[in-house]
Amino acid sequence: MSAEHSAVEEREKHHKHEGPKKHIIAFIFSILLTIIAFAMVAAGEINTTFIYIFLVLMAAIQVFVQMGFWMHMKDRGHAFPIIGILMGVFVVFTIVIMAEYWAWW
Template sequence: MGAHVHDEPRKPKVKHDGAKKHVIAFIASLVLTALAFAAVAFEAIPVGFTVPFIVGLAFVQALFQLFFWMHMDQKGHEFARISIFAGLTFILIAIIVFVFWVWW
């Protein structure tokens, strides 16, 4: 008999959804960076709002980095996700406490 086709090991099917997500996240990161640059370069927003605007864009971009590039959206990363959000909550509370402490 000839070679059996069924005896060969099967190759797992590759999903291309991951590549699509990465390309979308990369383009979104470029757009966020371009928005921050354009806001400062063309003085498109008020001077007093520039820093909060850029910090907000940086926060959104950091979430993109965590969830798309660091694969935090996949199963098995619950502990890391909880740790990151607990740390962010602690830092936010500390900032609020110190701001009120200095002002009063």
Template sequence: MANHHSAAEEHGKRHKHEGPQKHIVAFIFSVVLTVIAFAMVAAGEINSTFVYIMLLVMAVIQVFIQMSFWMHMKDRGHLYPIIAILTGVFVVLTIVVMAEYWTWW
């Protein structure tokens, strides 16, 4: 009789299937953040500085949700993609800051 176990199962590193529950919660949270952002901008009566700060905070939260649940960056074995993404963010932020600095002088 043939043994149909994968190499990961033989080493005790069996991948546990999460199911759709976490994806549904992440989707609902993303929709709620989007609705809140739209409502804040549509209200027009809220201080614009506060709206900008809240939009940036909600955007960062949205990025972490997308990266964790939809791109599965929370799982093991994704160290190199995370390093590459963080390096890209650092490079882009450096370019933006240097471009702003260059245009001001």
């Protein structure tokens, strides 16, 4: 049992606990991004193409904030989940592009 206990202690030494400060900052940033997106849509007198591009940009930033801080993808040891997510994004984009191409012809 002592070997198991020392292995757990060794893992805990390498993994630093961030504490709530970064989570609170990420939460506030996420709320701020959401408020900005709602305000842009509520303004109403802005070009719709610009709003669409802006909303996609805000959503992409929101995804990176969520993945980095809430899912801890910025930490070490998350290579396989990141590769899986990137492969999923690649497959989805490929399907969307091929569906558009198929519908176009």
